[in-house]
Amino acid sequence: MTAVASVVAMRPAPQAAGKPTSPPLDRESRQWLDQLRSKGPEHVEAVDRLHALLLRAARFEVARRRPMLPHLRGNDVDDIALQAADDALMSVLARLDDFRGLSRFSTWAYKFALLEAAVKLRKRAWQGRELPLEPETWSLFSSAGLEPEAEAEQGELLSTLQTAINDVLTPHQRRVLVALALNGVPIDVLADRLNTNRGALYKTLHDARRKLRKHLEELGLSLDLWEETN
Amino acid sequence: MERPDLKQALGRLLGPAGPEVGCDECFAELDRYVELELAGTDADTAIPGLRAHLDGCPACREEHESLRALVGGEQAL
Numbered sequence: 001m002t003a004v005a006s007v008v009a010m011r012p013a014p015q016a017a018g019k020p021t022s023p024p025l026d027r028e029s030r031q032w033l034d035q036l037r038s039k040g041p042e043h044v045e046a047v048d049r050l051h052a053l054l055l056r057a058a059r060f061e062v063a064r065r066r067p068m069l070p071h072l073r074g075n076d077v078d079d080i081a082l083q084a085a086d087d088a089l090m091s092v093l094a095r096l097d098d099f100r101g102l103s104r105f106s107t108w109a110y111k112f113a114l115l116e117a118a119v120k121l122r123k124r125a126w127q128g129r130e131l132p133l134e135p136e137t138w139s140l141f142s143s144a145g146l147e148p149e150a151e152a153e154q155g156e157l158l159s160t161l162q163t164a165i166n167d168v169l170t171p172h173q174r175r176v177l178v179a180l181a182l183n184g185v186p187i188d189v190l191a192d193r194l195n196t197n198r199g200a201l202y203k204t205l206h207d208a209r210r211k212l213r214k215h216l217e218e219l220g221l222s223l224d225l226w227e228e229t230n
Numbered sequence: 231m232e233r234p235d236l237k238q239a240l241g242r243l244l245g246p247a248g249p250e251v252g253c254d255e256c257f258a259e260l261d262r263y264v265e266l267e268l269a270g271t272d273a274d275t276a277i278p279g280l281r282a283h284l285d286g287c288p289a290c291r292e293e294h295e296s297l298r299a300l301v302g303g304e305q306a307l
Binding site: 111119154161 | 236239242243244245247250252253254257258260261262264265286287288289292293296297299300301
């Protein structure tokens with residue numbers, strides 16, 4: 001499954017129902033579509049050009065993330081970029097009818113290659129690592145330097161949060177929230193290990209966050225106010 | 231008093247307060263959003279809920295930053 005296929009439906013934004021009507025395509029975008037939908041040598045040449053465009057985007061993404069992946073060798077980096085471009089090419093060709101002309105064709109195509117490369121790199125970075133699914137970072141919130149009153153306030157907030165996470169969320173919501181929001185596991189990596197996809201996992205995270213917010217508000221804790229005043 | 235770690239952690243735990251799109255709609259609209267941003271248009275009004283999603287989803291945020299950097303870099307040439 002390509003990374004694009006794993007980013008699937010969640011829920012529409014409440015205000016996003018009124019989609020803009022598609023404008024006339026710009027000349028370059030129209031040319032891309034016509035050539036990619038043609039037959040024979042023109043089609044082959046357009047596919048080659050599209051692959052080159054996607055490879056450029058994939059290499060751009062790999063280069064941006066390279067400092068965070070010092071253990072990757074040059075060949076690995078090239079392979080990842082090439083695989084990302086190959087997968088993105090399949091996705092773009094399969095979704096040509098989805099292109100509405102609301103951006104340039106090249107911008108629309110780039111995002112497929114960037115997604116494929118980013119997902120591959122996240123997975124590579126966590127390859128073979130055990131995923132931390134239990135809270136690891138509560139102790140990181142040092143109270144050093146805080147006034148006694150503020151220290152007590154912070155301690156109370158953390159205690160309330162921990163209790164809420166344990167009491168209010170389902171085990172699945174808790175596992176997802178802790179891994180993604182507390183322990184920094186990339187969503188694509190967790191989706192892979194749990195045999196699900198980014199969209200479904202983000203829906204779980206979203207629901208867990210909403211539950212937590214609602215519970216804390218019912219307790220009279222306004223987190224937004226706390227963030228503003230501290 | 232500054233408590234950056236805890237503030238950041240609260241933001242990650244509780245996510246954006248307002249309505250947001252999901253990852254699929256974010257991906258569907260990302261190219262338009264980036265071009266609107268680069269054109270200096272009000273992308274957040276044109277595509278409600280996408281900015282909130284970028285605030286709440288690190289993976290989509292990274293991909294937005296990359297697309298903006300790539301397209302913006304080309305336009306600057």
